[in-house]
Amino acid sequence: TKICVIGLGYIGLPTSVMFASSKNYVIGVDINKRAIEILNEGNIHIEEPNLETLYKRVVNKGYFRAQSKPEEAEAFIIAVPTPNRNDKYKSCDLSYIISALKSIKPYLRKGNIVIVESTIGPRTIDDIIAPFIEDCGFKIGEDIFLAHCPERVLPGQIIKEMIDNDRIIGGYTDECARKAAELYRTFVKGEIILTNSKTAEMSKLMENTFRDVNIALANELTKVCNALEIDVLDVIKMANKHPRVNIHQPGPGVGGHCLAVDPYFIVEKAPELSRIISLSREINCSMPDYIVQKVGRLIDGIQNPKVAVFGITYKGNIDDIRESPALKVIDMFKKRGYRISIHDPHVKLRNIPLTSGERAVEGADLLLILADHDEFKKGNLINIINKMRTPIVFDTKNTIKLWQGYNEVKSKGSSCN
Ligand code: SAJ
Numbered sequence: 001t002k003i004c005v006i007g008l009g010y011i012g013l014p015t016s017v018m019f020a021s022s023k024n025y026v027i028g029v030d031i032n033k034r035a036i037e038i039l040n041e042g043n044i045h046i047e048e049p050n051l052e053t054l055y056k057r058v059v060n061k062g063y064f065r066a067q068s069k070p071e072e073a074e075a076f077i078i079a080v081p082t083p084n085r086n087d088k089y090k091s092c093d094l095s096y097i098i099s100a101l102k103s104i105k106p107y108l109r110k111g112n113i114v115i116v117e118s119t120i121g122p123r124t125i126d127d128i129i130a131p132f133i134e135d136c137g138f139k140i141g142e143d144i145f146l147a148h149c150p151e152r153v154l155p156g157q158i159i160k161e162m163i164d165n166d167r168i169i170g171g172y173t174d175e176c177a178r179k180a181a182e183l184y185r186t187f188v189k190g191e192i193i194l195t196n197s198k199t200a201e202m203s204k205l206m207e208n209t210f211r212d213v214n215i216a217l218a219n220e221l222t223k224v225c226n227a228l229e230i231d232v233l234d235v236i237k238m239a240n241k242h243p244r245v246n247i248h249q250p251g252p253g254v255g256g257h258c259l260a261v262d263p264y265f266i267v268e269k270a271p272e273l274s275r276i277i278s279l280s281r282e283i284n285c286s287m288p289d290y291i292v293q294k295v296g297r298l299i300d301g302i303q304n305p306k307v308a309v310f311g312i313t314y315k316g317n318i319d320d321i322r323e324s325p326a327l328k329v330i331d332m333f334k335k336r337g338y339r340i341s342i343h344d345p346h347v348k349l350r351n352i353p354l355t356s357g358e359r360a361v362e363g364a365d366l367l368l369i370l371a372d373h374d375e376f377k378k379g380n381l382i383n384i385i386n387k388m389r390t391p392i393v394f395d396t397k398n399t400i401k402l403w404q405g406y407n408e409v410k411s412k413g414s415s416c417n
Pocket of ligand 1: 151152153154155207208211215248249250251252253254255256257258259314315316
């Protein structure tokens with residue numbers, strides 16, 4: 001099958017590679033000229049384990065080519081970003097989807113399959129995308145087969161999860177779902193579950209919303225426990241001994257381009273009814289401020305304080321800082337006039353002033369851990385606090401319990417959280 005994939009980012013590129021690996025001819029399309037150049041030189045422009053090796057293999061065999069414009073194909077897969085708009089409900093911005101649809105319009109032929117992989121609000125296929133295609137003069141389910149096939153892969157293990165995870169296929173009609181399923185069956189080993197478009201849209205959004213709401217519960221519990229002087233991590237450990245309870249881990253907030261984005265797409269469509277969902281977003285968004293207030297109390301009275309921040313990515317062991325709560329924390333520190341040093345062994349961005357861990361803690365009054373990178377899980381607490389001016393450690397991700405010297409320092413009553 002000849003497949004044209006629009007959008008070669010974290011989802012579109014691995015998807016293209018998977019289709020090409022199972023002997024489909026894939027044309028990858030992106031508006032980013034630099035990405036096209038890199039890809040056509042045989043390299044990839046994103047970081048993802050195992051992807052480059054697989055990519056080189058399909059390019060060498062002639063199954064993949066990147067270009068800036070679509071062309072005729074049997075199937076079109078849209079994998080472009082759908083960010084939040086800057087409006088009251090942070091609603092779903094469909095402008096990239098609309099321009100992708102416009103770009104394939106001249107190449108659409110009877111019998112084509114059109115699949116939207118991008119995350120979209122409930123009813124978007126029915127209310128916006130299907131009418132667009134019908135306006136082009138096609139009858140969906142007879143001339144064109146339209147489906148929403150959301151992805152649910154975790155960055156860092158995309159390839160494995162793309163193959164093994166169960167896949168939801170939401171067809172505009174039953175025939176649309178069957179056609180789309182045939183395509184994915186070429187590489188998906190997990191179960192392929194057929195449904196309608198709106199159910200597929202809502203289930204994808206609800207997966208991430210479920211996680212966001214549960215993290216909000218853990219974060220709220222943290223605030224309540226702190227107010228009542230109860231150790232929240234002990235409470236979570238105890239409660240999770242129950243076979244049907246799984247309280248998530250509290251932290252400095254929720255980042256990334258999924259959990260911090262998707263719940264708003266549901267709220268937008270039914271604001272009066274989505275109360276727990278929007279409250280959870282509020283609670284998770286309040287965490288950076290909560291952390292900063294707490295830091296303020298811990299270093300109260302210290303002249304010209306210096307805070308060393310360890311870990312600024314949105315979660316541990318990745319290089320991605322999109323929507324990371326750490327950035328908000330750092331901004332608030334700057335507004336308060338604190339001196340700040342930042343250490344993150346995973347981030348390579350030049351516009352953030354990073355320094356080594358040793359230098360970061362030198363003369364610091366507080367060490368704040370915001371991401372649970374593996375590098376932070378081992379260390380010598382005594383060595384670190386010896387370099388600090390004031391030995392206060394605030395660990396929002398519970399990483400340093402494993403550090404050498406932790407128990408010794410803790411028993412002397414220093415502020416380890
Ligand atoms: N977090 C907590 N406490 C927890 C778990 C996570 O504070 O107990 C925070 C993390 O630190 C991070 C954020 O939540 O800031 C999100 O991290 P994550 O690992 O839960 O999720 P993502 O955003 O990397 O990927 C999610 C995944 N969805 C689910 O696990 C339900 C992934 O499978 C989806 O494909 C992806 O969203 C997506 O593209 O939608």
